[in-house]
Amino acid sequence: MKGLLSRTLLYYLVLSSAILTLSGPGFYLLMEKLYLDDIDEAILLRRDEFLKNKQPLLKTTDISTWNRFNRDTRILANNSSKTRDKIIQEIFYDEMVPEWEPYRVLYKGIQIQKQPYVLMIRLNLVESQDLIITLTWLYVGGLMILLLVIFFITKIISNRLWQPFYETLKKIEKFNIEQKNAPILSTSNIAEFNKLNAALNKLIGDNMKAYQIQREFTENASHELQTPLAIFQSKLDMLLQQPSLTVEQGEIIQSLYEASGRLSRVNKNLLLLAKIENNQFPEIETIDIVEIMNDVLPYFEEQCLSNNLQIKLNVKAKQLVVQANRGLCEIMINNLILNAVSHNLPNGIIIISLGANKFSVSNPGIKSLDPETIFKRFSKVSPNAHRTGLGLAIVDQICLVHNWRIAYSFEKKIHTFSVTF
Amino acid sequence: MKVLIIEDEKELATSISDYLKTENYLCEFAETFSSAMEKIQSYEYDCILLDLMLPGGDGLKILEKLTRQNKQDGVIIISAKDSVDDKIRGLQLGADDYLPKPFHLSELSARIYSVVRRKQFGNSNTISFNELQVDFLGKEVKVDGKSVPLTKKEFELLQFLIGNKSRVISKIALAEHLSGDMADVLDNSYFVYAHIKNLKKKLAEAGCRDNIKTIYGVGYKFQP
Numbered sequence: 139m140k141g142l143l144s145r146t147l148l149y150y151l152v153l154s155s156a157i158l159t160l161s162g163p164g165f166y167l168l169m170e171k172l173y174l175d176d177i178d179e180a181i182l183l184r185r186d187e188f189l190k191n192k193q194p195l196l197k198t199t200d201i202s203t204w205n206r207f208n209r210d211t212r213i214l215a216n217n218s219s220k221t222r223d224k225i226i227q228e229i230f231y232d233e234m235v236p237e238w239e240p241y242r243v244l245y246k247g248i249q250i251q252k253q254p255y256v257l258m259i260r261l262n263l264v265e266s267q268d269l270i271i272t273l274t275w276l277y278v279g280g281l282m283i284l285l286l287v288i289f290f291i292t293k294i295i296s297n298r299l300w301q302p303f304y305e306t307l308k309k310i311e312k313f314n315i316e317q318k319n320a321p322i323l324s325t326s327n328i329a330e331f332n333k334l335n336a337a338l339n340k341l342i343g344d345n346m347k348a349y350q351i352q353r354e355f356t357e358n359a360s361h362e363l364q365t366p367l368a369i370f371q372s373k374l375d376m377l378l379q380q381p382s383l384t385v386e387q388g389e390i391i392q393s394l395y396e397a398s399g400r401l402s403r404v405n406k407n408l409l410l411l412a413k414i415e416n417n418q419f420p421e422i423e424t425i426d427i428v429e430i431m432n433d434v435l436p437y438f439e440e441q442c443l444s445n446n447l448q449i450k451l452n453v454k455a456k457q458l459v460v461q462a463n464r465g466l467c468e469i470m471i472n473n474l475i476l477n478a479v480s481h482n483l484p485n486g487i488i489i490i491s492l493g494a495n496k497f498s499v500s501n502p503g504i505k506s507l508d509p510e511t512i513f514k515r516f517s518k519v520s521p522n523a524h525r526t527g528l529g530l531a532i533v534d535q536i537c538l539v540h541n542w543r544i545a546y547s548f549e550k551k552i553h554t555f556s557v558t559f
Numbered sequence: 560m561k562v563l564i565i566e567d568e569k570e571l572a573t574s575i576s577d578y579l580k581t582e583n584y585l586c587e588f589a590e591t592f593s594s595a596m597e598k599i600q601s602y603e604y605d606c607i608l609l610d611l612m613l614p615g616g617d618g619l620k621i622l623e624k625l626t627r628q629n630k631q632d633g634v635i636i637i638s639a640k641d642s643v644d645d646k647i648r649g650l651q652l653g654a655d656d657y658l659p660k661p662f663h664l665s666e667l668s669a670r671i672y673s674v675v676r677r678k679q680f681g682n683s684n685t686i687s688f689n690e691l692q693v694d695f696l697g698k699e700v701k702v703d704g705k706s707v708p709l710t711k712k713e714f715e716l717l718q719f720l721i722g723n724k725s726r727v728i729s730k731i732a733l734a735e736h737l738s739g740d741m742a743d744v745l746d747n748s749y750f751v752y753a754h755i756k757n758l759k760k761k762l763a764e765a766g767c768r769d770n771i772k773t774i775y776g777v778g779y780k781f782q783p
Binding site: 193361364365367369370371373374375378392396398402409419441488 | 567570571575577578581596622639640641642643659660661662663664674726727729730731732735738749750753774775776777
């Protein structure tokens, strides 16, 4: 991917070198043609001059003398098969230099004392060609310098012109919809960029509003559900007190309990997510992850015992101190271990590793989960009714607010979730 | 024993009252801020259940007033707003406990029981059911004067059962009570079953009669 500026300059470079390569020969050909026209004109002038002034006075006996003194205007015997009355290009051997050199030549039939002869007028092209080549080089050199100058000017101007654009881009890149504040896009004196900024401001504003409404909706809905849930659960508790309860009715009540329990857990977790998103856990303190892990482990060991699972600890650091919210940290560690407990294989193991700045939980599994959706809300893979499908979404959100990195991998039939602090 | 239920949700208030009635609690209701203020002014209660979001005012103001008047009523906040700030403020203002909605009535009852016992029998918080003797303060259980060693979980379980004497407690409520915030886990019924089994076994071995009944696979009941 190339930047806007380098792309502009690249186009410029390609086009200017195309112009240079095409215009060089073009210029050369044009110059040559102009020069040949000139030479031809000179030849015609000499012909006219010869016909008017020289021919009437010449005698056949003068011809050899004439030819001795005139190298370029000669009178030849009428036995040449050369094209007549038309200027052609021909090479002659020059004894002076000595080499073959190009000439423009005109052959014309004439009469001297009523005898037919051929007049040959020629002009050397060597000097002129040197001139043309020099001119062409001058032209190409000038053009090249001009293009180079334009190249650098374009570069400087573009840099300055696009400055507001790059500033906007930088701010937009840093923007995250979960922030409270929209970026302030500065105004420039270029109408298009101002329009762009205005459009972006509107877009960001609308998005933030929509996001806010969505967030508030989740929070309000969960809040409003708490009281009816409380009523529902209390009525179930009352129903359970009926002395005439049969076994069948008991079973129905049990499944109602399970459903309401699940409902209130989903609700509680949605509320928790909304609270994390709303930064309602601002208290940051220095905490030791090792210590938190040791606090929660006994509970999971008990759970694992009844599920025939084995916990393996792989603690490489004595302590792992981070700046974080204690409650959220506990929830994150709980959720990660919980996840490994509930998605484990029968008689499986759970490996909890602690490094210098990394905490990870692994458990065996059958196939890889989709790393794209695994941290999304309600992306459940198992039909386990006790899970809400929000545990990993909460972990993800907690990592986000603390600027930690959560990663998932599946290697050698082992799922691993790791948090890098 | 008198309990004041300050709660604007009538259905919830009656459920609470019905549940508590079995154990000789006398419940009174206040549905608005002003009626609650009136009642705490004129009467004394063993326990007050306080909803924070009331029509007409903030529930925390009621708490402030109770503290100002130096009243000894136990207060449990029951709130739909499970907010740490509210919890901290409530406890600082003198509330004895904080229970976010939705809750199980058995959980509420157990908490009322422990708040009331703490207020009334501060120094010697011991209760006896025939040969069974439970010291809540010392966290000790005796059968016929002989100490029965219980784990922390087993003691909590027994305390919870006693707090809901003669009423059926659902397995789920027990599981949530025992695992606290981590109730989201797997199949909890085995977990509860295992603890109940151990508790019953220890008590039976010490010579205690079987007070803990299993009800239809739905729950348990402490019936001395």
